[in-house]
Amino acid sequence: MIKVENLVYRYGPGEAPVLDLISLGIGEGEFVGIIGPNGCGKSTLIRHFNALLRPDQGTVEVDGLDANDPADIAEIRLRVGMVFQNPDNQIVGMTVEEDVSFGPGNLNLAPAQIRKRVEEALEVVGLQDRASSSSRALSEGQKQLLAIAGVLAMEPKYIVLDEPTSSLDLTARRSILKVLHKLHRLGVAIIHVTHHVDEIVGADRIIVLDQGKVALDGKPDEVFCRVDWLKARGIAVPQVTELMWRMQQLGAGVRPDIITVDDACTELLAQIKRSRS
Ligand SMILES: Nc1ncnc2c1ncn2[C@@H]1O[C@H](COP(=O)(O)OP(=O)(O)O)[C@@H](O)[C@H]1O
Ligand SMILES: [Mg+2]
Structure with a gap:
């Protein structure tokens, strides 16, 4: 479980808190959508889930590991994989296969184990036939699938995605969504930040952030039926x-x-x- 308690975060001393006493829990295998107006703190919050940022106050724990304890950070980062908006910033290998093997290559695994992880990850995202393609030759959607495969090859329990579809067309968005639901069925927890609300209609739960606080937290129908409230904050339904x-x-x-x-x-x-x- 990812457990956040009384989290406060400021980007600079004396500045107003961007996250203001956030408490929430995300269970193993859950599919959680996170939405909220621009600048409400979504990216800042999820960067705490794998200790890219550390709380000023409060705690973040992943399966009991403490994001404030330097000794726990490496293990937290193995358990929580991150996918960002722009896949170009995440792709490191010249070829598809090379890119996906980069992460597991740093884990002291036997070559056969690395190969198995790469094959499985490419299979899940549907890029198995592109293993020897140049990463640069992929479409934008395929690049994002490759970034997801790179994260998958680390076998995380939680995958956190920060607006992974915001620069993609509808077809590419649909293929990303299909992969997220497939992973969810395989038991991986999905934490999906998006402004395309149709992508999280099928989530287990939606968290709405507003001005650094959790404003709503519930099943998709419970959250989206608050149409007046959401529209007043510029959040689509x-x-x-x-x-x-x-x-x-x-x-x-x-x-x-x-x-x-x-x-x-x-x-x-x-x-x-x-x-x-
Ligand atoms: N690196 C940074 N330095 C200073 N302020 C930042 C930084 N990143 C984000 N902010 C500010 O923190 C607030 C929350 O940003 P962010 O978490 O990116 O929101 P969201 O992802 O919901 O759009 C915004 O006011 C933003 O300007
Ligand atoms: Mg953001």
């Missing part, structure tokens, strides 16, 4: 949720906590039947 919210404002007696097209259809059909009877 799924289009179907907005549709149902508008319908409700216009007087239709529909439920507001709807986040999928299928549920919206069921609700609207029920409404039509009710109005006919």
Whole structure:
């Protein structure tokens, strides 16, 4: 479990806290979406999950390891893998295979073990046929998949992604999402920071940050049905949720906590039947 208690963080002495007494827990195998307005502290928060940043006050623990204890940091970084917005900053190898073997190559593993990890990681992200391609020859989406494979080859328990899809087109975004759900099914915890809310409709849980605090924390339907609150802060909701919210404002007696097209259809059909009877 990643356990954050009373976390306070400032970028400079005397500056206002960017994270202001945050407490939360993320369980093993959970798929958690993190959203919030620009500058609310999402990146700052998740950089604490693998000790890229250390708390000014409070604690961050990963499976009982203390991010404030230098002796625990290497193990924390093995357990928590990070994927960032721009894959070019994460790709180090000339070829796909070389890139994915870079991390495990630093772990004192036998060559056969390294090969196995690389093959498995490439298989999960669907780049197994590109093993000997130049990393530079990949599309933007494939580069992000390669960055994910590089993290996977370290066999982390938690993967934290900071807006990994923000510069990708819809097709590439969908292939990243598919991989995240596959990893979730394999038992890896996924912590996905995004401003594309449709990507986290299927999450176990969504955390909304606002001005350095946890403002909402719940199941996707519980969070997204707070349409007025979210819109007031410039946070998007799924289009179907907005549709149902508008319908409700216009007087239709529909439920507001709807986040999928299928549920919206069921609700609207029920409404039509009710109005006919
Ligand atoms: N390296 C930095 N130095 C100083 N201030 C920073 C730094 N990084 C982020 N900030 C500030 O901290 C706040 C939170 O930033 P960030 O965590 O990047 O938010 P988000 O990821 O939600 O957009 C913002 O006001 C931002 O300007
Ligand atoms: Mg950010």
